[in-house]
Amino acid sequence: MIYRGKSSLFYIFSSFGGALLVASAFFYYNYKFSQFKFLDFKHTILYEKNNIFNPKQDNYYMLIFSSKMDNVDKLLSQIPKNYPIIAIDMYQRSFNNKKGVIFVRAGTNTIIDIIQKFNIYKIPVYFAIKRYNKTLFKQDSNKKVIGG
Numbered sequence: 308m309i310y311r312g313k314s315s316l317f318y319i320f321s322s323f324g325g326a327l328l329v330a331s332a333f334f335y336y337n338y339k340f341s342q343f344k345f346l347d348f349k350h351t352i353l354y355e356k357n358n359i360f361n362p363k364q365d366n367y368y369m370l371i372f373s374s375k376m377d378n379v380d381k382l383l384s385q386i387p388k389n390y391p392i393i394a395i396d397m398y399q400r401s402f403n404n405k406k407g408v409i410f411v412r413a414g415t416n417t418i419i420d421i422i423q424k425f426n427i428y429k430i431p432v433y434f435a436i437k438r439y440n441k442t443l444f445k446q447d448s449n450k451k452v453i454g455g
Contacts, residue, residue: 372431
């Protein structure tokens with residue numbers, strides 16, 4: 308039997324340590340992107356017609372969609388009616404509000420911020436938000452892609 312000394316223990320523990328590092332990075336990544344996000348309407352300015360949107364309800368569904376892609380009424384029919392819907396069109400077309408639906412517009416940077424904050428990779432998508440305090444809302448459901 309050949310004695311390899313302390314170096315063989317070093318290789319065993321270093322490979323274990325490397326595997327532990329990779330596993331911890333994987334779990335941290337999954338944890339970070341599974342967290343629900345916050346939206347502060349004090350800093351995220353949305354426009355309802357010519358006025359700044361101020362949320363009055365405690366719960367909403369937020370819909371991000373493209374008016375060039377789908378029929379808006381068809382999209383809205385696929386969202387539960389438990390809460391009012393805040394609908395943001397990527398093309399910023401102006402729509403008249405409907406019962407239970409508030410169409411809002413925003414600046415390009417605000418839309419990009421929302422897309423990045425909520426890790427949106429596909430549209431149309433919706434998710435629930437719930438009031439956390441005065442103007443701060445917390446994502447209250449997983450994102451659901453409509454039709455995909």
